[in-house]
Amino acid sequence: MIGKITDKGIGSFRNRIEYIFGLRKHEHALTTIRTIGRNCFSPNPLRHGHDKIDVEGMIAEFDSVEKLRNNAIDSDRVIKPVWHAILALPSGEHLDDDQWRAAIEMYLSDLGFDETNKWVAVLHGDTDHEHVHIVANRIRLDEEFSMVRDSNERSRSCDSTSRIEDHFGLSKAPSPTETWGTAISRNALEAAEREGTIPLKHRMIAKIAGAVEATQQAQGDMFMLIQLLRQQRVYVHFNKNNDGQPTGIAYEYQGTVISGRKLKRSRLTFQKLTTQEGIQYDPETFHRLEAEAARRDSEREKRVRIFYLVLRARNRRAIRLSIAVQNQKELEATIKLIMAILLALFGIRANFEFEDKKPGEPYYQLRSGWTSLPQVEQERDLTEAWEKDPILAVNH
Structure with a gap:
């Protein structure tokens, strides 16, 4: 779930309320507009359906709170009571109306709103994914007309959406630590709403x-x-x-x-x-x-395979070498080089050629044109080991 808090506003709630009820231009098609919940006395603007959406009563009720505050408190401090947030689900995920209302109430509570704050939440559906818009008044209808504090609200918003995801078993969006605290722009969020993806x-x-x-x-x-x-x-x-x-x-x-x-x-x-x-x-x-x-x-790097070359001399301890190669050609060239170096230590020069591995044989045989080189013999006891990992054995 993506949670986005838009810029706060001053003055009337008209623009925000008209927007969430589809009376102002939208960046995406609206197939569904449905009031999920509200904490105000004015009637549901959609009570007559989509044919006649009446938001005037709700706008007047939201705007009246600031007028009451101005009459009760003598202050020149500019406040921004208009608060607007969006909760969006990824494509393919769904909450029913009761679940949405519970999620919205959890979210508002986590952000510091209570029963004294007026709010309304409207669901927007377009094609295969859904999201809700929440408009709330930050002014509380208490004796002091106190304001909902907005310190660390983006961090609290992320914590809240994570809690909602866990509560309803929704997929997890990146946390602030993963995105390094980068806020989602409105355009990015709206694009994500259309596509049902994380921006x-x-x-x-x-x-x-x-x-x-x-x-x-x-x-x-x-x-x-x-x-x-x-x-x-x-x-x-x-x-x-x-x-x-x-x-x-x-x-x-x-x-x-x-x-x-x-x-x-x-x-x-x-x-x-x-x-x-x-x-x-x-x-x-x-x-x-x-x-x-x-x-x-x-x-991109090709897959590297590890082969093992086991060198055995009669009555002597075996030498086991690991070879990391990308293909058969590299394997053959590497083994030739190793054998040439080992034989050079004894003053023997040799050119080795690989024969095709016959069915049932557990390794590749080596042949040499030098008669002074001992004949390569097959090791019968390596079949089981070969099935576990490729082993190339040379006995002389």
């Missing part, structure tokens, strides 16, 4: 943050960071000065490129990464670093 910017930050923290723990450098990002399908671009040194960094994910300054200027610029975040960087290596950053999916 792209926040998915990028979550991936980059994980790579940065892993690099920090390993006391790694920019090469490690770029490699970890590539595993997350996040690619790096550099801006350079006339001396060919990086002055900025941008991140690419799913075809979208965003500069580190726009993603999180306090942590994700090149300067912040190498100074504040402690990611090691050597200017002498920038050309190699740039080449590393240019790698893409087609150039």
Whole structure:
């Protein structure tokens, strides 16, 4: 669940109330508008259905609270009573009206609202996902006309939506620690509402943050960071000065490129990464670093297979070597090199050729054109071991 608190407003509630009841232009199509709950005396604006939406009574009731406060309290302090939040579910998830009302009441309580605050919540449905808009008055109808405090409200909002997700078994959205406290813009949230996804910017930050923290723990450098990002399908671009040194960094994910300054200027610029975040960087290596950053999916590391070469001489202890290779050709070349080195120690030169492994044989045989070389014999006791991992055995 995504929780978004929009900018607070002063004066009348008209714009916000008309907006949530579909009387003002929306950025997405509205297939459903339904009042989920309210804490006010005015009638439901949708009591006559969508044909005649009457919000005048509700607007007047919300606006009257500030007038009462102004008459009771002599203060020139400018206040912002208009509070608007959105709770959005990912695509495919659903809460019924009773669950939505319970979730809204949990959310408002966690944000500091109580029964003395007027509020209304309206559900918007478009295609396959749903979200609610909550408009509330921050002025309490108590003796002091106290205000709901907004300190740390974004952090409390994230904690509350996490609690709601746990309570109703919903999928988990990235926490502030994963997104490094980056707020979701209204445009990003509305796009996420249309698509039923977490905003792209926040998915990028979550991936980059994980790579940065892993690099920090390993006391790694920019090469490690770029490699970890590539595993997350996040690619790096550099801006350079006339001396060919990086002055900025941008991140690419799913075809979208965003500069580190726009993603999180306090942590994700090149300067912040190498100074504040402690990611090691050597200017002498920038050309190699740039080449590393240019790698893409087609150039990802191939799967490495581990083979074992067992060398046995009669009445002598076996020597077991592990060989890490990417393909059969590399394996053969490596074994030839090892054998040539070993034989060279005894003054023997040899060129080895691999024969195709015959059905049922547990290893590849080696043949040599040198008559002075002992004949290679097959080891019968390696069949079981071969089934567990490839073993190449040579006896002489």
